[in-house]
Amino acid sequence: MxxxxxxxxxxxxxxxxxxxxxxxxxxxxxxxxxxxxxxxxxxxxxPKSELADISREVILKYGDEALQYSETKGLIELREILSDFMRRVKGIQADPEDILVSTGSQQALDIVARTLIDPGDVVVTENPSYLAAIGSFKMAGARLVGVEMDDNGMDTQKLEEKLKALKKNGERVKFIYTIPVGHNPAGTSLTLDRKKHILELAEEHDVLIVEDDPYSYIIYEDGVDSTSLKSMDKYDRVIYLSTVSKILAPGLRIGWIVSPRDLTRRFELVKQYLDLHSPTLTQFIVAEAIKKGLIDxxxxxxxxxxxxxxxxxxxxxxxxxxxxxxxxxxxxxxxxxxxxxxxxxxxxxxxxxxxxxxxxxxxxxxxxxxxxxxxxxxxxxxxxxxxxxxxxxxxxxxxxxxxx
Ligand SMILES: Cc1ncc(COP(=O)(O)O)c(C=O)c1O
Missing domain, CATH: 3.90.1150.10 (Aspartate Aminotransferase, domain 1)
Structure with missing residues (x-):
């Protein structure tokens, strides 16, 4: 052997x-x-029986397309529905052309990492942070710099100090990675003031923000600010990732990226060599599920x-x-x-x-x-x-x- x-x-x-x-x-x-x-x-x-009905309907009604290869950026039917869903639920204005469907958010993290990171580039994250995001960024050669957290998520004063120090050292920071609401693993949520602060810092230091948001749809307390950074993104610096994994079923493997269009195009070029496209069948199923109000x-x-x-x-x-x-x-x-x-x-x-x-x-x-x-x-x-x-x-x- x-x-x-x-x-x-x-x-x-x-x-x-x-x-x-x-x-x-x-x-x-x-x-x-x-x-x-x-x-x-x-x-x-x-929702097993509803998903069984939808799957049957999709295959019988749209089988020729649903069982076929499809576009790398995702089915237009799904991107239109996601555009509406983002506006309705998160207040994010995203044209379907600004949305890329991914094979779960995990692939979105990989696409972002491959598109943005050169070996040695710095990614700033909350410390602790989601371990499979850390893995993805490291695989692309990033050097990770952690920022302390408290009960309100990332301490943005500390973030400011770190960004200043990195700039002084001449280090190239590509993006700040954050899970702003329902953090994995810390369970915290950023206050609105901190979100504003992060957006200002990104503009001031000329870096991007990757907002990973699988959890903000399910919140256990009243009064928690679940505003998305992307919905406040007047500088066009936020790349927003989400997924149906926690609000429908992870086995469907459907996530999405909302980003400025020039980046969406880059992400699409990278994704084509990863898997050609996310599964057409489950894209159809998710589109129908959202349309029928199943996620709500x-x-x-x-x-x-x-x-x-x-x-x-x-x-x-x-x-x-x-x-x-x-x-x-x-x-x-x-x-x-x-x-x-x-x-x-x-x-x-x-x-x-x-x-x-x-x-x-x-x-x-x-x-x-x-x-x-x-x-x-x-x-x-x-x-x-x-x-x-x-x-x-x-x-x-x-x-x-x-x-x-
Ligand atoms: C913060 C975070 N990002 C991304 C993912 C990956 O989700 P998906 O199932 O969509 O790949 C998870 C899964 O637990 C997560 O907690």
Whole structure:
């Protein structure tokens, strides 16, 4: 057998197997482990019979096109519907020609990274940030600079200081990557003032903003500002990404990018060599689902459902976790982030014990930090486990933290 590694590219060899992948593989078939690890929606919410009806209708009615190759930028039918959806739900004015359909937001991140980043370019992110975005940007050769967060998301004073320092050092910053509402993993939302500040800073320092927004459609608290940066983008600097993964079903693999037209054209050229186009069939299905009001209905059902799971998680944490464990109170998204202020506490090292002895799984927080810190943190998902599993799992988590 040849030594295959010698055939692999430097890029491929540079990618470390992620904790999440290995851990999910390990616990996939273990019913005795309560998993807080994934970031996945509860399949109970999938509108199965409606999607079955729509799929049947689409194939029978539009089969010749729906089962055929299609345009790289996405079906015009879907882009028109998304343009209307963006205006109605997010206040974003986007012509269908400013929209590119992607194979999930993950592909959108990859397209953005390949289009904008040259090796050595700087990308500024929240610290912590979404680990698969970090992975995508690193794969394109970016150097990541993290900005501290507090309860209101990215600290924009710190952002300003970092941008000034980077400019002074002559570093080329390409964009600021932010998850402004329902942050993954921190659960925070930026205030309107901070959003304005980021937009001003982008203009002042001549950088772009990548606004990643899978979560702002489902918000658990009144009074949270869910205005999108893109809707306030008077300088035309924001590239907005979203997806149906959390508001319909991730298996459809449909996301989209709204961007200034010159960039949309560049993104389209890059995408053509990645997958020619996103699946035509699921583009038709998503277009019909939006037209029939299915996403609006799903958001109405998902919001109280996930809120009740979030509340169960927070109340279990209040009951069981020791006071040296701090946790976020997410206003949206699917995660609680936990800090354990105990000397030497290392969630990466503890994961195996957590799974084998305590029968729980989480994502070690260090994966979300761009500066090699965060070993005393973990990301806990509340959308997938049942209410009972949440209580029992947090009880076990508390024993793990206390070393009982
Ligand atoms: C912040 C963020 N961006 C992007 C994605 C990728 O979503 P998609 O399923 O559309 O690829 C996720 C998925 O969890 C996410 O949390």
């Amino acid at each position: 040849p030594a295959y590694e010698k055939f692999c590219s430097k890029l491929a060899m540079g990618i470390k197997a992620s904790d999440i992948r290995e851990l999910l593989a390990l616990i996939k078939h273990r019913r005795d482990v309560i998993s807080f690890a994934g970031g996945i929606p509860d399949p109970k919410l999938f 209905r799903m958001v109405k059902v998902a919001t109280p459902y996930y809120k009740s799971k979030r509340d169960a998680m927070l109340s279990a944490m209040e009951d069981y976790l020791p006071d040296y464990a701090h946790f976020t109170r997410p206003i949206g998204g699917l995660f609680v982030f936990v800090w354990v202020n105990k000397e030497g506490f290392n969630t990466t090292k503890m994961l195996e014990t957590a799974i084998t002895k305590y029968k729980i799984a989480y994502v070690p927080g260090a994966n979300f930090f761009v500066d090699g810190t965060g070993f005393n943190t973990m990301r806990i998902n509340f959308s997938y486990p049942s209410h009972d599993e949440i209580y029992e799992g947090v009880r076990r988590l508390a024993r793990l933290i206390k070393g009982e």
